[in-house]
Structures are given as C-alpha cells and as structure tokens.
Amino acid sequence: MNFTEEFAEVIVTVIDKQIEKEQVITMIETPKYKEMGDLAFPCFSLAKHYRKPPKVIAQEISKEIQTPLFEEVKAVGGYVNVYLNKTEVSSKILTQIITEKEYYGSTNIGQGGVVTIDLSSPNIAKPFSMGHLRSTVIGNSLGLVLEKCGYKPVRINYLGDWGTQFGKLIVAYQKWGSEGQVRENPIQELFRLYVHFHKEAENDPSLNDRGREAFKKLEDGDEETLKLWKWFREESLKEFMKIYNMLGISFDSNHGEAFYNDKMDRVVQLLEENNLLEESDGAQVVNLEDSAPCLIKKRDGTTLYATRDVAAAIYRQETYHFVKSLYVVGHEQTLHFKQLFKVLEKMGYEWHAGLAHIPFGMILKDGKKMSTRKGKTVLLEEVLKEAIELAEKGIKEKNPDLASKDEIARQVGVGAVIFHDLKIFRMNNIEFSLEDMLRFEGETAPYVQYTHARACSLLRRGNDKIHLSIDKFEDVEAWPVISLLMNFPGVIQQALKDYDPSKIAKFVIELSRAFNKYYATVKILDSNKVQERLALVYAVKIVLNEGLRLLGIESPEEM
RNA sequence: GUCCCAGUAGCUCAGCUGGAUAGAGCAACAGCCUUCUAAGCUGUGGGUCGCAGGUUCGAAUCCUGCCUGGGACGCCA
Numbered sequence: 001m002n003f004t005e006e007f008a009e010v011i012v013t014v015i016d017k018q019i020e021k022e023q024v025i026t027m028i029e030t031p032k033y034k035e036m037g038d039l040a041f042p043c044f045s046l047a048k049h050y051r052k053p054p055k056v057i058a059q060e061i062s063k064e065i066q067t068p069l070f071e072e073v074k075a076v077g078g079y080v081n082v083y084l085n086k087t088e089v090s091s092k093i094l095t096q097i098i099t100e101k102e103y104y105g106s107t108n109i110g111q112g113g114v115v116t117i118d119l120s121s122p123n124i125a126k127p128f129s130m131g132h133l134r135s136t137v138i139g140n141s142l143g144l145v146l147e148k149c150g151y152k153p154v155r156i157n158y159l160g161d162w163g164t165q166f167g168k169l170i171v172a173y174q175k176w177g178s179e180g181q182v183r184e185n186p187i188q189e190l191f192r193l194y195v196h197f198h199k200e201a202e203n204d205p206s207l208n209d210r211g212r213e214a215f216k217k218l219e220d221g222d223e224e225t226l227k228l229w230k231w232f233r234e235e236s237l238k239e240f241m242k243i244y245n246m247l248g249i250s251f252d253s254n255h256g257e258a259f260y261n262d263k264m265d266r267v268v269q270l271l272e273e274n275n276l277l278e279e280s281d282g283a284q285v286v287n288l289e290d291s292a293p294c295l296i297k298k299r300d301g302t303t304l305y306a307t308r309d310v311a312a313a314i315y316r317q318e319t320y321h322f323v324k325s326l327y328v329v330g331h332e333q334t335l336h337f338k339q340l341f342k343v344l345e346k347m348g349y350e351w352h353a354g355l356a357h358i359p360f361g362m363i364l365k366d367g368k369k370m371s372t373r374k375g376k377t378v379l380l381e382e383v384l385k386e387a388i389e390l391a392e393k394g395i396k397e398k399n400p401d402l403a404s405k406d407e408i409a410r411q412v413g414v415g416a417v418i419f420h421d422l423k424i425f426r427m428n429n430i431e432f433s434l435e436d437m438l439r440f441e442g443e444t445a446p447y448v449q450y451t452h453a454r455a456c457s458l459l460r461r462g463n464d465k466i467h468l469s470i471d472k473f474e475d476v477e478a479w480p481v482i483s484l485l486m487n488f489p490g491v492i493q494q495a496l497k498d499y500d501p502s503k504i505a506k507f508v509i510e511l512s513r514a515f516n517k518y519y520a521t522v523k524i525l526d527s528n529k530v531q532e533r534l535a536l537v538y539a540v541k542i543v544l545n546e547g548l549r550l551l552g553i554e555s556p557e558e559m
Numbered sequence: 560g561u562c563c564c565a566g567u568a569g570c571u572c573a574g575c576u577g578g579a580u581a582g583a584g585c586a587a588c589a590g591c592c593u594u595c596u597a598a599g600c601u602g603u604g605g606g607u608c609g610c611a612g613g614u615u616c617g618a619a620u621c622c623u624g625c626c627u628g629g630g631a632c633g634c635c636a
Contacts, residue, residue, distance in 0.1 A: 032579065042578060044616070054616085077579060078616095123636080164635060212634095257636090283634055291562090291632090298634045305636050332630050334563060361564075367628070394598065412598085424572065427564060429629065436571070440598050442584040443572085450598045458595060506573065509583085520591095520600040559598075 003089065003486070004028050006069060007039050007082060014064045018049055037074065037081035038483060044078050054078030090473035090482045094532075097485060097539040098470075102546050105489040109496075110151030113323035116316050117143050117153055120249075121329070123160035124236040124256070125169055125190040128243050128380045130363045130432060131330065137418050138360060138426055139328035140249050140552045141501035148550060149496050154320050155249075158312065159256030161233050163305070165194070167215025170228055171207065172197035186235035212300070219261070219302055233258075246384050246414055249552065260311040264303050267311045271296060276346055286343050294339040309340050310347075317351050324354040326499070331359030331427065358499050361429035378432060388413035390438050391446070399559065408556045412446050415553040419445030422551050423505035443509050445553050448544060451512040455541040456557040458524055459534065466538060467531045475529055477522050478536050480514045488543050492550070501551055508547040515540050 008024040019027075024041070031040045043057040050057055058075035065073045065080070072083040097104045119139025122132045143153035172193040173182070182189045201207040218225045237254070244250065268284070271277045276286045277296060284297035296307050316325060327337060337357035345352040362369055365378075392409035395402055402408065420437045424430060440446035459466065473482075488507065495503040524533045545555045 026576070029578080032581095036579075040579090044578070047616080079579070121636095160636065162636095281633080285633075293633070295633050300634085302634090304634070308636095330630090331564065333636080335631055336636085359564085362629075364629075369629080391598095398598070399596070428572080429565075431571080433571080436585085439585075442598095444584090444598085446598050447584095450596075454596055454599085461595065502573090506583095513583085516599060517601095519595080523595070525595050559596080 003069065003084060004039060006067070007041070010065050010067060011041055011061065011080075014061050015046065018046065031079075031081060034480065036076065036079075037072070038084045039082045041080040041082075042078055043080065047078075084483075086476060086479055086482075087472055087474050089486070090475075090478065091470045093482055093486050094470045094473060094535050094539050097542055098535060101542055102549075104542060105492045105546065106148050106150075107489075107493075108150035110146060110149050112150065112152055114152045114154060114320045115143075115146050115324040115326060116156055116320055116322045117146075118156050118158050118325070118327040118329065119143075120244075120251070121158040121160060122240060123165070125166075125187070125194060125232050126160075126236075127187055127191055128240055130378050130380055130383070133380050133417075134360050134363065134421055134426075134430075135328045135330070136244075136247065136249060137421050137552060138358070138501060139326075140247075141422060141504075141550060142326065142328065142358065142499055144550045144552060145492060145495050145501065145504070148492060151324075154253065154322070155251045156253045156255065156316070157251040159233075159237075159254060159258075161256035162258040162261070162308070164212055164215045166218060166229055166232070167213065168197050168201075168208075168211035169194055169232065170214045170218070170225055171210050173228065182231075182235070186232075187239045190232060190236070212302075216300060216302055243381055243384070246381075246410070247418070247552070248414070248554065255312075257305075257308050257312075260308045260315065263311040263315060264307055267307060267314070268296065270347060271343075274347055276343070286346065288339060288342050288346075291335065291338055291342065294343050306336065306340060306343070309336075310343055313340070313344055313355065314349075317349070322351070322354060324356065325351075326356050326358050328358045328360070330362060332362070333357070334359055356499075358426070360426040363430050363432050365432050367431070378434075383434065383437060384414060384417060386413075386434070387417050387438055391416070391440070394440060394446075395559065402558055408559055411554040411556050412440070412449060412559060415445035415449060415548070416440060418551065418553055419448075419505060422501045423509070425502050426500065445548070446559075448508045448512045448548060449553075449555055449559060451515055452541060452544045452548070452555045453557060453559045454519065455515070455537050455544070458537050459541060462525050462530060462534045465525075465530045466534045470532055470535050473532050473535075475522075475532055475536070478518060478533070481511070481518050481536065481540065484511045484514050485539055485543055488547070495550075504547055504550050508544055508551075511540065511544060511547070515544075 004025055007028055008021050011024050012019070012021045027041060029040050029042070031037050043054040043061065046057050047054045055078055058078050058080050062073045062075040062080045069085055069088060070082050071085040074081045117139050120132060120136040122128050139155065143155050146153045169190065176196060177189070177193050197207065214225060218229055271286065277284050278287055280293065282299040283295055285293040285295050287293045294306050295304050297303060313325065316322060329337070334357060341352055341355045344355065388409050391413035392405060395405050395409055417437055423443060491503055491507045495501055522533070524530065524537060527533065548555050
C-alpha cells in the first residue's frame, strides 16, 4: 500500500497526463510541518506549461481531487496539500504490519541474486581497532538490508594475512621476540614487536630491506618462515573471534589474502594474454587511461595488494556468481578500487559492472588519523567491555530484579557501540569519543531498546486485550507514530539504494521519539481504546525490533 | 602540484534527486515519577547553513572560484 503512488495517480488524471506518473511520484514530498498535511504536490513546474501562476494551478487541482483516502485537500501557495484519512489509513497500515510482522517492509527486488560483501578485514597480528569496527558493522548491516530486499548476501572476511608487513614482523620476532611472550599474550606482543620494528627502522632503513627479504622467503614457501606465519595467524584469529562473538557477527568465508597465493600466477598470465601488462621501472603494471597505472608485480617479482584483489574478484565470481560485489573499505582506498575495477573491465569481464566500493570516513583522534604503526590505537575489545559494564551498572540501578542481566547488558552495551557508529553517515570522519560511545541517552541504541522494552511491557500486561484485526482506528493522537510506521518500507529502500544504514538508524530514533511522546500523553492500558492502542504498540514493537535487527542490534524484551 | 571527501547551534550530527517558518541529540537552565519501565516526557535560551559569485520564480541543497580540515597520488595494505 503506497499512498504516494495513489496520490500521484490522482494528480496525473487531473493534469491530463502533462507529466508522467513516475515523475509525479518523485515530485511529491512530505510537508515540512505536519499542520500542512501528509503529502504535498508542488505546482511550480507546471506554471510554464499552463501559463498560470502556481497558486491558481494548485487551487484548480485541489478542487478536482476526490477520494475516500484523503480527508482534506487544500491549496496553500503553490502546493496541493493532502491530509490522509487517518482512520482509514491507520487501520490499513496497522493491519498490514500486524499481519506481515517481521516481513513488513520486505521486498524481492533482489530476486535471489548473490551479493558478496567484503567487510571487516582486520590485519593479522594487529589489534582489532575502531577503524575495523566501521567496516564490520556497516558491512554487516548492508548484508541484512540486502537480505531483506531479496538478495543473498555472502559475507567475506578478507583477512589481512599476507604482505610485506609479515616479513617485517618475522624479522622483528627473530630479533627481539620470544616464543613464551607471544604465547602468553599473542596480539599484544606481536603488535609490540611490529611497533618496535617501525621505530627502529626510522634510524636503520636497512631493516625495511630485511623485512622485504623475509617476505620474499615467505612467498617462496620457506618452511621456517611459513611456520611462524601460520602460528601468528592462528593466534590472531582466535582473538578476533572473541570480538565477533560479542558483536554477534559471523562470516560465510574467512579466506584472507594468503588464500589467493596460488591463484596469482593465473592472474598474471591472464593479463599477459590480454596484452595488458607493461614494464615500468622494472615493475609490471597495467596502464590505465584515467588514473595512475595499477602495479601488478614489484621489481623483485613479488605481488601486491592489487594483484591479490584481482585474483579474489575472479575467484568470487567463479565461486558465487555474484550480481553485485561490495567492498566496505575506508575511503582512503578509493583510488585502489578505481584501479582494480578498471583492470577487471579491461580484462573483459562483464561482471565488472556489479563491483562497488562502499567507502567510509576515518576514526580520528584529535583530528588526526590513528596510526597503528606508532601504536596509537584504541582497542575495540576494551571499549566493548566498558560499554557492557556500564550497561550492567544501569540495570542494577534501574531494574535490579531483571533476570539474565549479563545477556541484556551485553545487548545494550554492544548495541550502543554499534549504533554510535551506524547513526552517522558513512562518509563522515568520526572523532573518537569514548564518552559519546558510552552514552545511553538521547539518540542512542539503548534509547531505542528502552522504547522497545516499554512496548513489550505493555503487551505483556495487556496480553488478553490484543485484537489482530483493526476495523476502525480513531486515535488521532497516534497519527505521528502511524505516519512514521508507514514510512518504514521506504526507509529500507533508501538505505539499500545509498548503501546507507544511517537512514535506518535515524528512522528508529524518530519512531522511538514519537512513540515515547505518545506514551507520555496517552493512557494505553487504562482506557476505552485499549484494543486499538495495543495494536499500535504491537506494530511499533515489530518495527523497532526489525529496524534494530537490520542494524545488527538486538532488542531485549526487558531492560 | 593533481584528485577525492567534509565544512549547518558551544559540541556531535540530520536536512542536500532545488521548494513553504533551518531540525534533533548532547551540554546549560526550569519543570514532570502514590499512576502503563524517568535509559523517559515537557519547556527555555542558542544559527552570517565556511566565504564570494552564478543558475532559478525559489539555493543549506545545483555550478564555478577561494578558504579551512582530513585523505590519496607506483614497488605498504
């Protein structure tokens, strides 16, 4: 049920098809202020055609509109403002939500097409930083949104488990490390060595050469080096799993960069066959018209990030036959992806059209990038732990009798951290602020979860009074809530189109605000409208739950 | 130097496929719990929408230039 479409239909008939229906739909807007109605059609662009002032056109159009769906049609200035028939529309929307439940807002525009999502991708032997959190939560949410729209998401954790950095790490370990210390505290110790290496390399650049040598040995399959590498990888993965478990995120594939080692030769061969490789300063590159050349092989014959990404893209297409392939990676890599996609296009793969980089801004500390090499980084695990503790404290204070406090504290604390990231448009840089992340009031996940818990509480208390058919909904006070509920499917489409979960985050905040206001002004259980009001509460619960779910956040029934 | 992203209230951000009076949250202040979960609700103050031009009936929104911040620009990923 789409009232915009119905409105457009009427307009098109009245203006005698001067404008296509599709275009009318895009022209229709929601008035800025609710006193001005629920839908509005601006007549300014018709002025030229009719050679009349927009005001007059608006009046003429509004006079001709008559449908039971609109309770009033008014011309205000150059606008045709429509007031929906609240009783009619409310009943329809609520019935729909209560019938469809969590499927409200679902579509099948994806038609089962596979979409691979490259997300999270932390680097082995480095702590899981706040930066990786962005990729993880944005990618996860996009996967959920895609799924809701009929796609089949495949989440790929493209672990950074290969590259010159491992040469460096191995040199550092052999020079300054010990097995015992690494066993005791893997990530921390490996990271310490990594940072130490860079510090030493500032005074002694030859270390960098030794790092490259060690990596060459690794690529050539030297047993000793390979053994170390495997060990580092395993320990790191164990640590990462702890975090993914806390976040409630899982992957369909953990193939990291190393997985493609034996698939590189083929890529180089394919490039050669297509006559795309050229030599430049001893390196092998693919020249591109509108951007810098893409490096495929270094002077010493070892491969690069781009080579691996080409191999990965081909492998993913052959394995999953994706219709789209998304890379949720920081915007500082925009050029890299531009080059990657161009290379694949030049190789003649038609599926290159489905490739997309989903960039996002950085987490800054004091306005600057948090550099892992210098050891200036904030550990996600610490932040999550702190958030959970704080949530637990809140529960003990506000709801001491609550059962399963631990589980709910986890849902609330983790939700707060995820939401803090997702509510902001992905391209914005985020200034790291523990204080903001641990805030549980205002525009936060706990606020939405709290609203959901309130709704659940009402439903528990009024259980016997819920009726699943709403014939007449005459509670005018609920209109702001209803009109938001009505927008949910559209919000999902927006989030899908722009690959932007923040649209959903903003929506659940708005809905919560509207509902809390309603809750504060109206008695729900103790009223002669209990049935219809509980139906509304039920619908709100469904939509909040589903909205949060699409963000990767759980909704406790009590808190 | 070239290219990308951002610049809206003290702070964090919406609004940006042009439209009607510029919106939230936080912080500050003042209220609301014998009454459905106060992680809530109500109210007050707070703005040259970075700057300058241009397009338009109409610009925070589109175009150009400039300023500021961040990032990228071949052997890192």
